[in-house]
Amino acid sequence: xKVLHSQAPQSEKEELFQVIRxxxxxxxxxxxxxxxxxxxGAASLAQVHKATLHDGTVVAVKVQHPKVKAHSFVDxxxxxxxxxxxxxxxxxxxxxxxxxxxxxxLPKELDFLHxxxxxxxxxxxxxxxxxxxxxKVYWSLSSERVLTMEYCEGGQVNDKExxxxxxxxxxxxxRKLGRLYSExxxxxxxxxxxxxxxNVMVKQTKQGAEIVLLDHGLYQTLTDDFRMNYCxxxxxxxxxxxxxxxxAAQTMDCGDLYGLFACMVTARSWDAVTSGIDKQSYxxxxxxxxxxxVANFLPQISQILNKVPREMILILKTNDLLRGIEFTLKTxxxxxxxxxxxxxxxxxxxxxxxxxxxxxxxRFRISVNEAVSLLKLDLYxxxxxxxxxxxxxxxTHKIGGM
Numbered sequence: 058x059k060v061l062h063s064q065a066p067q068s069e070k071e072e073l074f075q076v077i078r079x080x081x082x083x084x085x086x087x088x089x090x091x092x093x094x095x096x097x098g099a100a101s102l103a104q105v106h107k108a109t110l111h112d113g114t115v116v117a118v119k120v121q122h123p124k125v126k127a128h129s130f131v132d133x134x135x136x137x138x139x140x141x142x143x144x145x146x147x148x149x150x151x152x153x154x155x156x157x158x159x160x161x162x163l164p165k166e167l168d169f170l171h172x173x174x175x176x177x178x179x180x181x182x183x184x185x186x187x188x189x190x191x192x193k194v195y196w197s198l199s200s201e202r203v204l205t206m207e208y209c210e211g212g213q214v215n216d217k218e219x220x221x222x223x224x225x226x227x228x229x230x231x232r233k234l235g236r237l238y239s240e241x242x243x244x245x246x247x248x249x250x251x252x253x254x255x256n257v258m259v260k261q262t263k264q265g266a267e268i269v270l271l272d273h274g275l276y277q278t279l280t281d282d283f284r285m286n287y288c289x290x291x292x293x294x295x296x297x298x299x300x301x302x303x304x305a306a307q308t309m310d311c312g313d314l315y316g317l318f319a320c321m322v323t324a325r326s327w328d329a330v331t332s333g334i335d336k337q338s339y340x341x342x343x344x345x346x347x348x349x350x351v352a353n354f355l356p357q358i359s360q361i362l363n364k365v366p367r368e369m370i371l372i373l374k375t376n377d378l379l380r381g382i383e384f385t386l387k388t389x390x391x392x393x394x395x396x397x398x399x400x401x402x403x404x405x406x407x408x409x410x411x412x413x414x415x416x417x418x419x420r421f422r423i424s425v426n427e428a429v430s431l432l433k434l435d436l437y438x439x440x441x442x443x444x445x446x447x448x449x450x451x452x453t454h455k456i457g458g459m
Contacts, residue, residue, distance in 0.1 A: 067099045073106070073120040080200035088198060092118070098255055100272075101125075102166060107208055116195060117209070119169065121202040126167055133160055151363045158370055166274040169204035175273040176206070182245055188233050190260075190269040209269045211258035215385040223261040230259055231388035233268055236397050238379060242372065243288050243401040244408070246279035250371040252378045254385070277371040285409055287372070288402040294323055295395045297333040310364040317354055318361055320347070321373065324380055335395045396438050403430045 070092075074085045085092060089108040096104040103121045110116060137156045144151050165171050173194040180191040190209060198205035212219030214234070220227055234257070241248045251272055258269035279287070286308045293301030306315035319330050326346050329337045351358070362370065407427035411420050 067096060067104055068120075068122045070094060070106075072123050073104070076120050076123055076202050077118075080203050081198065089116075089118070100255065102274075103169075108205075110195075110198075115208040116198075117192065117206050118198075119204040119206070121167065121169065126202075129163055129167060133163060151359050154363050154367070154370060158367065161367075162275060162371075168201050169199060169274070170201055172272070172274040173199055173204055173206075175276050179247070179249065179270070179273060179276075182247065183237065183240070186233075186237060186240075187264060188267055189237060190267050191273075192269070192271065209258060209260075209271075211260035211267070211269050213254045214257040214259050214268075214382055215254040217386065220259065225259055225261050225266045227386040227388055229266050230268065231383060231386060232393070232397070233266065234379065234382070235394050236401075237268065237270075238375070239398045239401040242279070243284065243291075243398070243405045246281070246284045248277045248279065248372065248375060249273065250275045250277050250375045252375060252382070254382060257382070275371070277368055277375075279368050279372075281409065283366055283368050284405065288405050290319075290322065291398055292402050294319060294330065295333075295335060295399060297331060299331060302330070309366060309369060311361055312364075314357055314361055317357055318365075320350075321358065321361065322376070324376070326350075393438065393441065396434055396441075399434055400431060403427060403434070 077083075077085045077088070081088065088110075090111055091109040093107040096106050097117065098105045102125055103119050105117050105119045108116050108118045133156075136159060140152045140156045144153055173196065176191055176194055183189050183191075192206040192209055195205040195207075212223070214230065217227065219225075220230070234252075238248070238252070249270060251274070252270075256270070256272040258271065260267045260269060286305055289301065290305035290309075292298075293305055302319050303315045306318045309318070311318040316327055316330075320327055323330060323334055324347070325334050325337075325339070326343045329339075329343060362373075404427070407423050410423045414420050414423060
């Protein structure tokens with residue numbers, strides 16, 4: 058399926074020009090001085106071409122495939138019929154949620170004005186993250202089927218050779234990507250749900266490695282209740298608090314399948330979850346165990362997906378895409394990754410309590426507790442750095458050889 062990320066079947070240039078004429082009301086030659094023959098990326102809904110405006114500005118023009126909107130509604134109806142037939146023939150495999158989610162999200166992805174608004178919203182929301190680049194939108198050259206944006210250079214986030222050539226640390230990229238998505242999920246409840254390698258680029262700058270986030274058509278807005286429950290779930294998972302995991306998972310309607318749900322959220326085995334996912338490294342044996350269990354527990358997995366809050370579906374998809382990037386870069390989540398997630402959970406809990414609190418003294422106490430929790434995390438991170446430092450390893454080796 059990787060080919061659908063950026064190398065899907067292409068539309069002819071003249072077909073795209075007709076879309077531009079219909080939507081923007083002008084000949085493409087009057088809008089752009091150059092328009093590249095070959096797209097820089099082609100996906101199932103649209104393709105992107107590099108172009109130049111009359112003032113010399115280089116832009117990326119995303120044009121929807123001409124017939125995709127008409128075909129999409131037929132596809133949605135076909136999917137709706139198929140999943141209902143499957144539900145009748147195989148009651149244990151209930152995929153009704155798939156049709157519901159597609160029906161809800163596909164129209165949003167087909168509206169490029171909606172995508173442009175998402176783009177600007179996320180740029181404002183995360184302007185404090187200096188490593189994040191979100192392309193500027195040119196509204197006068199945009200419509201429901203045409204989106205003109207700032208052209209951004211860089212390599213795909215899964216291109217290790219590009220990173221090596223440009224002296225970009227894969228660990229730095231993994232850390233920054235982890236922070237971005239932890240803040241999206243736990244603090245803001247506004248999540249970019251399509252972080253496949255074709256939508257995440259990296260670039261070396263004077264300030265350090267930069268992440269360029271593309272394709273803002275699909276976002277999930279989380280309710281405060283869901284966000285707090287998800288925070289509780291992850292805090293319990295990180296601390297291997299089995300009772301906390303059970304309680305948080307059952308709040309999400311998982312019932313007695315809370316153990317399987319925990320494995321789905323973390324993509325780890327139950328042994329790893331109970332031992333502590335920050336303490337037990339991911340191994341080939343665990344990978345084989347998970348693959349075997351996916352086949353064995355498919356009916357139960359289907360049952361969970363049909364019961365959990367709808368927000369959880371896209372969160373699971375997002376988690377899988379991010380883990381795919383980690384797998385390619387060979388940077389599986391470690392203790393420092395979980396510290397970043399914990400910080401965001403602490404911030405989210407504190408902010409949620411402050412909003413509900415009507416006393417200045419109560420808000421002060423909440424802030425003090427927040428500061429203490431963050432200090433503990435800072436000290437733990439310092440401890441990890443110290444124990445893993447080269448100096449300590451050298452001293453340990455030297456003392457062991459005496």
